Every structure is written in C-alpha cells, then in structure tokens.
Amino acid sequence: MKVEETYIKDLVIIEPTVFGDERGCFFESYSKTKFEDLGINIDFVQDNQSFSKYGTLRGLHYQNPPFAQTKLVRVLEGEIIDVAVDLRKDSPTYGKSFSILLSSENKKQL
Template sequence: MNIEKTFIADLVVLNPSIYNDERGYFFEAYNQSKFNKNGIEYQFIQDNQSFSKRGVIRGLHLQINPFAQAKLVRVLEGEILDVAVDLRKNSPTYGKHFSVVLSSENKKQLMVPHGFAHGFSVLSETASVLYKVDQIYHKESERGIRYDDPILAIDWQINPEEVIVSEKDLILPSLNEVNWSFE
C-alpha cells in the first residue's frame, strides 16, 4: 500500500497494491497493523454504504466533538469526486479543501481525519460508496456546510443543471456562518 500525503496535514490518499491474474484481482482494503505503522491510528467501529446516481452531491457533512468522525472512504462501483475541507481552527490550511477522484477502477481511498467536513459528487451513472467511521452517528452533533459555499468554491465536476442535493443539505450554512470549530 502506498500512502500519498496531500498538501493538508493528516489527510492522505491510500493506493493499494493490487494483485491481478487470470481470475481477476485481489487487494487489501484495510489492515489495521499497516495503518498503525504509518501513523493512521483509528479504531473503526462501523461501515456505512451509500448508493447514488449521477449528479448527486452528498455533503459537506461532519460531527462535532466529542462525536467527531474519522472516515476511510472508498468506491465499490462507479466514480466519485471525494472532497474534504479542513475545519481545524489552528491549522494553516483551515478552510482549504482537497479533492480526489475515487473509483472502482483506481481503488484509491481517502483517509479523512477528525476536524474535516466531507462530501462527494457522483461522476458516473451510479456509484456505491463504502466508508468506515471511528465514531457512532450522533444526531445532535451533526453539522455541515453548504456544498456551493462561495468561500470554498469547490468544483464538484458536475454541470449545475445535473446537481441533485437533499433538502437537508440545501439549508446548511456557509463556512463564514458556522459557530463551531475543531481545536
């Protein structure tokens, strides 16, 4: 497994070693010992899976402390643009975002640590996304930022007329309206 650092501290892209032969392929999607040896020390307790069609944007979602979630995101079918926004107040990259295409073909994963908002857009006709989390869902701790926040100016790689967003995500505040942060 190759761990690719991004310009945002603690946010990494994981590129698995894939073994192909006449039967198909094999790769290790998760190995806690290898993660720990590389400084990724989360105890994942739950797997979540979503299925979405082209144009869907989910996010930008997070949970505040003490229920903040780290997420290990991968795509089982299709292709997404995965986005993480640094919301750690003391970080030099506060308010910056990173995006990467994750697909069933490239098998990349994004490790999103505590202190980040997370979202994705579906670039293929459909996509199945699986992500591990290290904390339970806690409704009262749930927060988010609008996907089209002008401060973040995220290019979701979707034509505006194709965008499908939940009612819940449409009422999220912009970055400059949030009154919570991660230290």
C-alpha cells in the same frame, strides 16, 4: 499498501496493493497492522456503505467532539470526486480544500 500525504494535515490518500489476473483482483482495503505501519493509528468503529445514482451530490459530513469520526472513503463501482475542506480554525490550512477522483478503477481511498 502506500500512503500519500496531502497538504491538509491528517488527510491522506491510501493506495492498496492490488493482486490481479484474468479472473479479477484482490486487495486489502483495510488492515489495522498495515495502517499502523504507515503511521495511521485510527480505531475504526463503524463501517458504512452508500449507493448513489449518477449525478447525485451528497452533503458535507462534519462532526464536533464528542461525535467526531475519522472516515475512510472508497468507491466500489464507478467514480466520485471527493472533496475535503479543513474547517479546523487552529489549522494552518484552515479554509483550504482538497479534491480527488476515487474510482473502482484506481482503488484509491481517502
């Protein structure tokens, strides 16, 4: 598993190690120990899944404490463009955005 930092603090790209053969592939999308080894010390407490038809635009997800949530986004089928916007007023990257193509092919997670 690899982690790549983005120019927005605390926003990282995670690339799992994929084991593939003629039958398909296998990979760990999340491992508490491996995430901690990569410096990601998050206590994930909820797992959601959504399905969207082609052309769907989903809204921004933003919560203030005490309702703030860390998110791990990945794609099971197809592809999406995921956009993160830094809305933390005290952040040096306040107002900046980052976008990435996440797909079932590249298996990247944000």
